[in-house]
Amino acid sequence: MGNYFSKKDNFEKKVLAxxxxxxxxxSKNNSSIVYHDNNYKKIIFWFIIIxxxxxxxxxxxxxxxxxxxxKAMCLVYSFLIxxxxxxxxxxYRFTYVKLINYNEKNLKKLYSGLERLFEExxxxxxxxxxxxxxQNYENFKRxxxxxxxxxxxxxxxxxx
Numbered sequence: 001m002g003n004y005f006s007k008k009d010n011f012e013k014k015v016l017a018x019x020x021x022x023x024x025x026x027s028k029n030n031s032s033i034v035y036h037d038n039n040y041k042k043i044i045f046w047f048i049i050i051x052x053x054x055x056x057x058x059x060x061x062x063x064x065x066x067x068x069x070x071k072a073m074c075l076v077y078s079f080l081i082x083x084x085x086x087x088x089x090x091x092y093r094f095t096y097v098k099l100i101n102y103n104e105k106n107l108k109k110l111y112s113g114l115e116r117l118f119e120e121x122x123x124x125x126x127x128x129x130x131x132x133x134x135q136n137y138e139n140f141k142r143x144x145x146x147x148x149x150x151x152x153x154x155x156x157x158x159x160x
Contacts (some may be wrong), residue, residue: 011121018114025110029103036096043089050085054078 058074065071122128 014117018110018117022107022110022114025103025107029100029107033100040093043092047085047089051082054081
């Protein structure tokens, strides 16, 4: 009999541990999404600021230089810097999206593990049979309670 109670306690500990892990993973994933989205927005913002600064700087150099090759090099540098920053931003986004997807996949595995734990518990305890017994007991209790109330009500209204 002590073994039965220890199994019940063990099941509850497993469920509690799984729920704790799931809650921690969800909060970690949600905070990671917010953090990386904010970082990506900052990267884009600074990308635009750097582009404006580079455009004004290169525009001044283009108008101040006399040779066509210097003007062309300014445009090429502007274009290359834009590509590098854009590539960095997209690479960062790709990396954190993969990280988020990996965490969500692990979260789905945890949920399925919790579901399997409950399914195993249902098989071990014969859940459906126990549920039917409880329903029958509740029906029996309600029926007896109604009969008892009727008897009490009937006895109260009878003359002594």
